[in-house]
Amino acid sequence: MENQIVVLVVEDDQLVQSVIEVCLTDGGFEAIIASSGENAVGLLDAAEGKYRALVTDINFSSSELDGWDVARHAREIDPNFPVVYMSGRHADDWASRGVPNSIMLAKPFAPAQLVTAVSQLLNDATPAA
Amino acid sequence: MENQIVVLVVEDDQLVQSVIEVCLTDGGFEAIIASSGENAVGLLDAAEGKYRALVTDINFSSSELDGWDVARHAREIDPNFPVVYMSGRHADDWASRGVPNSIMLAKPFAPAQLVTAVSQLLNDATPAA
Amino acid sequence: MENQIVVLVVEDDQLVQSVIEVCLTDGGFEAIIASSGENAVGLLDAAEGKYRALVTDINFSSSELDGWDVARHAREIDPNFPVVYMSGRHADDWASRGVPNSIMLAKPFAPAQLVTAVSQLLNDATPAA
Amino acid sequence: MENQIVVLVVEDDQLVQSVIEVCLTDGGFEAIIASSGENAVGLLDAAEGKYRALVTDINFSSSELDGWDVARHAREIDPNFPVVYMSGRHADDWASRGVPNSIMLAKPFAPAQLVTAVSQLLNDATPAA
Amino acid sequence: MENQIVVLVVEDDQLVQSVIEVCLTDGGFEAIIASSGENAVGLLDAAEGKYRALVTDINFSSSELDGWDVARHAREIDPNFPVVYMSGRHADDWASRGVPNSIMLAKPFAPAQLVTAVSQLLNDATPAA
Amino acid sequence: MENQIVVLVVEDDQLVQSVIEVCLTDGGFEAIIASSGENAVGLLDAAEGKYRALVTDINFSSSELDGWDVARHAREIDPNFPVVYMSGRHADDWASRGVPNSIMLAKPFAPAQLVTAVSQLLNDATPAA
Numbered sequence: 001m002e003n004q005i006v007v008l009v010v011e012d013d014q015l016v017q018s019v020i021e022v023c024l025t026d027g028g029f030e031a032i033i034a035s036s037g038e039n040a041v042g043l044l045d046a047a048e049g050k051y052r053a054l055v056t057d058i059n060f061s062s063s064e065l066d067g068w069d070v071a072r073h074a075r076e077i078d079p080n081f082p083v084v085y086m087s088g089r090h091a092d093d094w095a096s097r098g099v100p101n102s103i104m105l106a107k108p109f110a111p112a113q114l115v116t117a118v119s120q121l122l123n124d125a126t127p128a129a
Numbered sequence: 130m131e132n133q134i135v136v137l138v139v140e141d142d143q144l145v146q147s148v149i150e151v152c153l154t155d156g157g158f159e160a161i162i163a164s165s166g167e168n169a170v171g172l173l174d175a176a177e178g179k180y181r182a183l184v185t186d187i188n189f190s191s192s193e194l195d196g197w198d199v200a201r202h203a204r205e206i207d208p209n210f211p212v213v214y215m216s217g218r219h220a221d222d223w224a225s226r227g228v229p230n231s232i233m234l235a236k237p238f239a240p241a242q243l244v245t246a247v248s249q250l251l252n253d254a255t256p257a258a
Numbered sequence: 259m260e261n262q263i264v265v266l267v268v269e270d271d272q273l274v275q276s277v278i279e280v281c282l283t284d285g286g287f288e289a290i291i292a293s294s295g296e297n298a299v300g301l302l303d304a305a306e307g308k309y310r311a312l313v314t315d316i317n318f319s320s321s322e323l324d325g326w327d328v329a330r331h332a333r334e335i336d337p338n339f340p341v342v343y344m345s346g347r348h349a350d351d352w353a354s355r356g357v358p359n360s361i362m363l364a365k366p367f368a369p370a371q372l373v374t375a376v377s378q379l380l381n382d383a384t385p386a387a
Numbered sequence: 388m389e390n391q392i393v394v395l396v397v398e399d400d401q402l403v404q405s406v407i408e409v410c411l412t413d414g415g416f417e418a419i420i421a422s423s424g425e426n427a428v429g430l431l432d433a434a435e436g437k438y439r440a441l442v443t444d445i446n447f448s449s450s451e452l453d454g455w456d457v458a459r460h461a462r463e464i465d466p467n468f469p470v471v472y473m474s475g476r477h478a479d480d481w482a483s484r485g486v487p488n489s490i491m492l493a494k495p496f497a498p499a500q501l502v503t504a505v506s507q508l509l510n511d512a513t514p515a516a
Numbered sequence: 517m518e519n520q521i522v523v524l525v526v527e528d529d530q531l532v533q534s535v536i537e538v539c540l541t542d543g544g545f546e547a548i549i550a551s552s553g554e555n556a557v558g559l560l561d562a563a564e565g566k567y568r569a570l571v572t573d574i575n576f577s578s579s580e581l582d583g584w585d586v587a588r589h590a591r592e593i594d595p596n597f598p599v600v601y602m603s604g605r606h607a608d609d610w611a612s613r614g615v616p617n618s619i620m621l622a623k624p625f626a627p628a629q630l631v632t633a634v635s636q637l638l639n640d641a642t643p644a645a
Numbered sequence: 646m647e648n649q650i651v652v653l654v655v656e657d658d659q660l661v662q663s664v665i666e667v668c669l670t671d672g673g674f675e676a677i678i679a680s681s682g683e684n685a686v687g688l689l690d691a692a693e694g695k696y697r698a699l700v701t702d703i704n705f706s707s708s709e710l711d712g713w714d715v716a717r718h719a720r721e722i723d724p725n726f727p728v729v730y731m732s733g734r735h736a737d738d739w740a741s742r743g744v745p746n747s748i749m750l751a752k753p754f755a756p757a758q759l760v761t762a763v764s765q766l767l768n769d770a771t772p773a774a
Contacts, residue, residue: 003753023415027757028668072225079224095208096201098229103510108390112414116506119761123748132366152544156370157281232639237519241543245635248374252361261624285628286539330483337482353466354459358485377632381619410673490768495648499672503764588741595740611724612717616743 004030007118008047010040010056010070011086012063020055020114027115031055037065041073053082053118058090068097075099082121084114133159136247137176139169139185139199140215141192149184149215149243156244160184166194170202182211182247187219197226204228211250213243262288265376266305268298268314268328269344270321278313278372285373289313295323299331311340311376316348326355333357340379342372391417394505395434397427397443397457398473399450407442407473407501414502424452428460440469440505445477455484462486469508471501520546523634524563526556526572526586527602528579536571536630543631547571553581557589569598569634574606584613591615598637600630649675652763653692655685655701655715656731657708665700665759672760682710686718698727698763703735713742720744727766729759 007024011017012035024031032051034040037060044051054074056067065073067085074081083102085094086109094104101124103117136153140146141164153160161180163169166189173180183203185196194202196214203210212231214223215238223233230253232246265282269275270293282289290309292298295318302309312332314325323331325343332339341360343352344367352362359382361375394411398404399422411418419438421427424447431438441461443454452460454472461468470489472481473496481491488511490504523540527533528551540547548567550556553576560567570590572583581589587599599618601610602625610620617640619633652669656662657680669676677696679685682705689696699719701712710718712730719726728747730739731754739749746769748762 005753005755005758028755029757075225079221092208094229096204096228099225100223100227100229100231102229105510108392109509110392110415110506112416112502113392113506113509115757116503116761117510119755119758120507120510120765122754122758123750123762123765134366134368134371157368158370234639237521238638239521239544239635241545241631242521242635242638244370245374245632246639248368248371249378249636249639251367251371252363252375252378263624263626263629286626287628333483337479350466352487354462354486356487358482358487358489360487373628374632377626377629378636380625380629381621381633381636492768495650496767497650497673497764499674499760500650500764500767503761504768507765507768591741595737608724610745612720612744614745615741616739616745616747618745 005052005122006030006032006050007053007055008032008034008040008043008051010034010037010054010060010067012036012057012060016057019111023111023114024055024118026111027119029115029118036060036063037067037070038063040070041065044070044074044077049078053084053122055084055086055114055118058085058087058093068093071099071102080125082118082125084117084121086114134181134251135159135161135179136182136184137161137163137169137172137180139163139166139183139189139196141165141186141189145186148240152240152243153184153247155240156248158244158247165189165192166196166199167192169199170194173199173203173206178207182213182251184213184215184243184247187214187216187222197222200228200231209254211247211254213246213250215243263310263380264288264290264308265311265313266290266292266298266301266309268292268295268312268318268325270294270315270318274315277369281369281372282313282376284369285377287373287376294318294321295325295328296321298328299323302328302332302335311342311380313342313344313372313376316343316345316351326351329357329360338383340376340383342375342379344372392439392509393417393419393437394440394442395419395421395427395430395438397421397424397441397447397454399423399444399447403444406498410498410501411442411505413498414506416502416505423447423450424454424457425450427457428452431457431461431464436465440471440509442471442473442501442505445472445474445480455480458486458489467512469505469512471504471508473501521568521638522546522548522566523569523571524548524550524556524559524567526550526553526570526576526583528552528573528576532573535627539627539630540571540634542627543635545631545634552576552579553583553586554579556586557581560586560590560593565594569600569638571600571602571630571634574601574603574609584609587615587618596641598634598641600633600637602630650697650767651675651677651695652698652700653677653679653685653688653696655679655682655699655705655712657681657702657705661702664756668756668759669700669763671756672764674760674763681705681708682712682715683708685715686710689715689719689722694723698729698767700729700731700759700763703730703732703738713738716744716747725770727763727770729762729766731759 058067091106187196220235316325349364445454478493574583607622703712736751
């Protein structure tokens, strides 16, 4: 169990970035932060399976691609990729814009909710692989 | 139980239209057929809750809107709307382009699969209403 | 497979009784009809495992016990007993008055929904026994 | 993420109260304690959406209302309200007295089970809202 | 939708064979019958994806391989293969000998239960492919 | 809540043993370690309900029984026993060799995944008992 489970976190608010990083690290995950949709898509394209899950906000200040786009891109690369969205105002759009078998965490949420969401999706995805 | 449960079916192949209509009628549903994405969106906008579920093909010969668009539109109106996609070539895109809690029936499929899919989504959606 | 799967149906409207009986018979089930809550509880108490599932309306004209009471009684006898409620006005009360792992069919519903609901609950319950 | 997720905990044993409070706080939740059914119902009625989940024991020493009543009351206010029951002797009654989509934690249970139960129900409830 | 969904049925009792064949045909499936474990394994090995689901009894009169072996073999070829077991005496062994994400139908069962079980597993399996 | 929830962990690598023990203890569970399949089966046979869940590796250096055997044995004693497998090379065999309603954690995994997996299975199993 020497290798880390790396989670790609897409979030442009530095405060929220560090809160999420602490939550995931406490759960034993490694978090890599992207601060825009374009940044995230670039990392996914170069990843070669490095990332095991995506945790993404919906809107980024300086980004044409939003969180819905990033998740869709991740699923084009791997149809079983675990996806967790986080949003305040956009939680209601999940039913029309989210991908299947994803989880929407409406902000605010407790740290345990994020760790449980990521763990649950990873545990469900494993055997199907 | 005088009222029918009306399912909106979006399909441009007349043969497939009638096969689906027979399946749904056998299950006790009423099927209303739209033959393009635009047609379907128009019916949904005017529906006032008339339709209880959507069964949609992905590509339509003379239509700018595809089945992914129609489903997204239906979910913008009602976030709990039951959605069943049917597709041959596009089944693999479901993980990136489908809406949450929907079902993809890869063509070919048996009639019982369609009736079970519609029934299951309706039965799950009821209590949340 | 000589033995029938017997479903206890609690419904006081004769027209609905016969619609449900036809649906269940078409699915290969045998339906026994009770027309009041008291009648249903009496049959369950004397049943010795005869019934495999309950399909119940909520209100009965001449009955002190309603469908919520009947389902609770069935679950006291067998905690895994499959329960399907049918209701028009009372569907919203399911979240507060229904039993766990039950299905609420909001009236009107299509025959296939009832058969799928009963089958699904029976298929889930089997291995746990 | 400045706001806390507040969980209403109904429990009359002070030792258990503090164990649960520690578990929930570790998971990043805020726990508000009620020590009787009447107390809990009063808090829920005055809450205006303040509480996001209910964690309740079944029997309270000086209370006419039990945990089953409190959960039913919470679901009358919000049909999607997450409910976790905790019980030693009464775990078997969950199948007949619990509300749909709730979780029964049979005592004793590990802290992680409580945090996972609350997180899971909150994560499932979010998108339906 | 010109192609049939072919279900491999493993059953050595001719009467039960024909009952199952009628059920599946009514649901729009095509049933191919094998009457021993060896026969079934031979058909699966030569199948090249012809079969889309397995419906199997547990014990066969003149067969060293039982239904548990056949299902395990089918899952070695395709880890997402839908599996339905049917059994009278052996239903209790499902928890220790069945494969994950399979359904056990305890005999006797109603025809609709079999059709629903096969449909449900196929509908769940489709998008994962 | 004076009693501990005891999890039987079957693992022959001492380093992994202690990592798992720390994870489970952090979640509030008590871990008892067995270092071979024979050892685990002996503990289960003598347990009289002491263990509430099984976490097992697949291969053990000096053991005729592997993790698949241990899980099957646990389910013969209690058909609802929560089972979590951990494996690197053997994760793909889960679909053909695992028991129903179990979870396969492909190594490497994060500590939170293990705690969530055990908690989830325990929470699901409780009410059915």
